[in-house]
Amino acid sequence: MKVIGINGSPRKNCNTATMVKKALDGAQSKGAKIELIHLYDLDYKGCKSCFACKLKDGKSYGICAARDDLTPILRKIEHCDALILGSPLYLGTATGEMRSFLERLIFPYLVYDNEGSSLFPRRMPIGFIYTMGVTEDLLDEIGYHQHFKTTERLAERIIGETETIYVTDTYQFDDYSKYVSTRFDPEEKLKRHREVFPRDLERAFELGGQFAKNR
Numbered sequence: 001m002k003v004i005g006i007n008g009s010p011r012k013n014c015n016t017a018t019m020v021k022k023a024l025d026g027a028q029s030k031g032a033k034i035e036l037i038h039l040y041d042l043d044y045k046g047c048k049s050c051f052a053c054k055l056k057d058g059k060s061y062g063i064c065a066a067r068d069d070l071t072p073i074l075r076k077i078e079h080c081d082a083l084i085l086g087s088p089l090y091l092g093t094a095t096g097e098m099r100s101f102l103e104r105l106i107f108p109y110l111v112y113d114n115e116g117s118s119l120f121p122r123r124m125p126i127g128f129i130y131t132m133g134v135t136e137d138l139l140d141e142i143g144y145h146q147h148f149k150t151t152e153r154l155a156e157r158i159i160g161e162t163e164t165i166y167v168t169d170t171y172q173f174d175d176y177s178k179y180v181s182t183r184f185d186p187e188e189k190l191k192r193h194r195e196v197f198p199r200d201l202e203r204a205f206e207l208g209g210q211f212a213k214n215r
């Protein structure tokens with residue numbers, strides 16, 4: 001049983017990475033082997049639309065033909081049992097690195113047929129973790145969920161069941177007094193970080209444990 005966690009934040013020890021690590025801890029607590037990958041350590045691009053993955057009788061049919069740092073990671077994912085994908089919200093969506101990663105992960109397995117077939121070799125659960133500055137109320141009001149549902153639906157069709165955790169109102173700066181950020185109340189932010197973020201981490205731990213237990 002192997003669970004791979006992908007950190008789609010440039011920061012290796014902040015909100016997103018901490019959540020992904022906690023989910024991996026949860027999986028490990030149930031006996032899974034774990035691996036954490038930081039996308040920003042890798043040199044890669046998104047899908048280049050070469051369509052080698054769709055070429056009839058092509059040697060890369062169903063596989064991404066691009067060769068870069070993501071190539072071995074995509075091969076590893078074919079053999080793991082669950083994925084945890086974490087990303088901060090950047091301008092209303094996942095980071096560019098996470099989007100590029102998802103293009104390369106999902107598109108090669110997606111068959112252009114009327115049945116919506118998948119070439120992924122089996123079903124595997126995916127946990128999405130999104131961290132963001134907006135409050136829970138604003139998350140609903142802006143309707144970010146709808147956007148993420150599109151990705152979830154696609155991942156469900158192509159790879160396997162999905163679970164999503166939203167972490168709102170995150171603590172963004174090491175010291176709010178150093179930055180122009182009058183929109184935020186530093187004390188409220190710190191309070192939430194101390195009181196609510198630990199509960200978010202518990203949810204991540206449970207998610208990882210649940211993925212490992214159900215396999």
Ligand SMILES: Cc1cc2nc3c(=O)[nH]c(=O)nc-3n(C[C@H](O)[C@H](O)[C@H](O)COP(=O)(O)O)c2cc1C
Pocket residue numbers: 009010011014015016017087088089090091092093131132133134170171172
């Ligand atoms: C370039 C950039 C764009 C952002 N855009 C949004 C946004 O659209 N909505 C939001 O709620 N938070 C936004 N944020 C805040 C981050 O999503 C939030 O602080 C997140 O928890 C950071 O994750 P990290 O600590 O793992 O880096 C943005 C931050 C950056 C740096």
